Amino acid sequence: MEVIFHEKQEGSLCAQHCLNNLLQGEYFSPVELSSIAMQLDEQERMRMAEGGVQSAEYRTFVQQPSGNMDDSGFFSIQVISDALRVWGLELILFNSPEYQTLDINPINERAFISNYKEHWFTVRKLGKQWFNLNSLLTGPELISDTYLALFLAQLQQEGYSIFVVKGDLPDCEADQLLQMVQVQQTQRPRLIGEDLAVRNQRVQATEEDEGTRVLDGSAMMDEDEDNLQKALALSRQQIDMEDEEADLRRAIQLSMQGGLCLDATESASSSQPQTSETCTQESLTQEELRQRRQMYFAKQQPSKPEHQESAEN
Template sequence: MDAIFHEKQEGSLCAQHCLNNLLQGEYFTPVDLSSIAHQLDEEERMRMAEGGMGSDEYRTFLQQPSGNMDDSGFFSIQVISNALSVWGLELILFNSREYQSLMINPINEKAFICNYKEHWFTVRKLGQQWFNLNSLLTGPELISDTYLALFLAQLQQEGYSIFVIRGHLPECEAEQILGIMRVQQQQRPKLIGEDQAQTSAGRLATLSQTEIGFNVQSDAVDEDEALKRALALSRQDIDVEDEEADLRRAIQLSMQGAVLTNASTDSSSGRVRVDSKAEGELRGNNEMLTADELRKRRQAYFDRQQQPLQSNIPSQENTTSIENSSTEVDQQQKPSL
């Protein structure tokens, strides 16, 4: 069907597309149709002036916009009729009493022009087959003979005005080719807007799938990162808890004097040596703690607890004497009277 001339919709120039698709060639331009419309406007103005240029009807007519064309590119049925009259073609209303009285089968006609809400399109017979040449379609649509009457009836129910084309249409290449062969249409054309919408929908669907893939990967990465952070925090909390437990045990031992009781001081190293039992409670990793290190850990623990533990510890003076003999002297403090 490449031989069939088919103008697609541009702006609101459906009247131009309708005429050119009917005549199967670029016979009319917007300028041509505008000239016809201005000519019709002038003829109407002259008829209104016959009733008096000072009349209210004439003033009202001058204030009204043109009924034959507008700025969008719409042209009236009068413009189309005058344009076709150049080719000796005539328009007859399909559902008029005049035409219906003829009882003519639509299959035996040559072409129809259809109009609904300022949209015009052509249905024409080329060779022995009918085609819908609507400019809103992506291409010509093949209409079977049995479906033609139903198609026209459906258009009438939808509010279309249908005009029968009478006269000799100009010769065209499609008429010659389809006069000796018939064509088949595997896939019907779509509306131009529908085709663009499906293309846009396909692109959006592809984009959405891509974004979903990115989001899934991003969510997986976020979950992994969150898990890693949670594990790190848990390990840190465990380390803090272990350290605080060691400090609590060390403080308790030091406050009870258990460490000092069982300890001996090495003046050369400055380290406090504890017996095996105290050493196991004070440290679990076999490391030797200096007095300064022990004091710093105590202070850090006190700071974390945010309360002065020293105020809760009763002050007392412990005097420990280390004698060379194996005799220990117990000193008891009596309360002063």
Template structure:
């Protein structure tokens, strides 16, 4: 676990932490992201000026604060995307009608970026295992292959937007370390709805007490995720997933 790069939350710099956790290194600073945000702001200003610098629409645009960053350290999805382009990476909404995403097992992906309101965090495969690298957590949290689909479905129901990362991630030493010495669930608690650390992180990122969400039986995507998470697993994992489903369906 020590080999995994994990930035803990500082101020509202979750976008920086999210990117660096994804890339597994201190590749971006708040200053770097601010420069990208300013470039995006200027591009937007130029586009708006095309309608006429004397137009009311353009004058109103100039009065508005930047939509790409604020003083707290928040950065927009456009800044995230621009930063990833530097590394030849692309993010696609997990619900997109894209052949690379549609009807595919999430375990086949390499990483996800998740967002709710002003909070960003990364879920990434390192070695052959998945980890929640949320900067609000004290340490990376192991996610089993069978739990991954259920966790993403849980995030979606709590209001998160999930994005899939495509492209070749930079090499990191943690890949080889984790591949050679897998993290054992017994040594790193499996994330679940009862995991207090995970729930504390989710509450903080939601910026409010989360409301209990009851899965709709007609929600096809959630049902597929639940079925996928219950397939091909041992009895212990099966019992865990059944308990999670029961806890999600209690009113």
């Protein structure tokens, strides 16, 4: 349906979108419609001035804002009618009893313009199919021939004013192409507000999912930190045990050296007298070694029976 021209809503420029969607092109801008509205205002002012510029009616008229446009971008039916008159097109009120008495089947018409609470939109036949070209929709909405009469009746029931577009519409690519092929629509377009809400929900869900992943990552980092601390503690314990074993090995070596020195000293006692100070130092060294061995074995075997300790002593 890309071939169908469909202007989406901007501000309150629904009259511009309605006309361009009807004519299937960028035929009118806000500046051009404003110019038509000012011309209509001037024509109305001149008619009111015929009754006298000093009259209360005239002074009231000139003090009132324009009835053909406002600052929001709204344009009246008179502006739309004058804009279409340039293309030789005329608007007839579909709701009027006069037109209803003609008993014309809606599918035999070419286009309709609808208005409700200052919102204008177009329903037009392109090729052999009808489309709702409402600027508030995300895209053209296909309307079957059987549903067209019900669709218009529903608009009437909801308070819409419906106008039949009479005259030859300008040629357009969509009309030429859809004369040869027909469109199949599997999914109806949503209102722009609904589509925006759906996109916002998707964005929010994505952000929440990313936030969850960040939290999971933080939890994993905390767990890794705990594991690292435990590994460091075990490593420090292992280093302490290795240091104690090294101390024990050094103590045993010193003990053996001390024993050898004592043997050598005893053998040489007859030839070289030993001073009391030297014996005291050797005796203290052996006592320290014995205490170190007991402390190490006590750590390795904390539940050793007392009779074993007595035997070692």
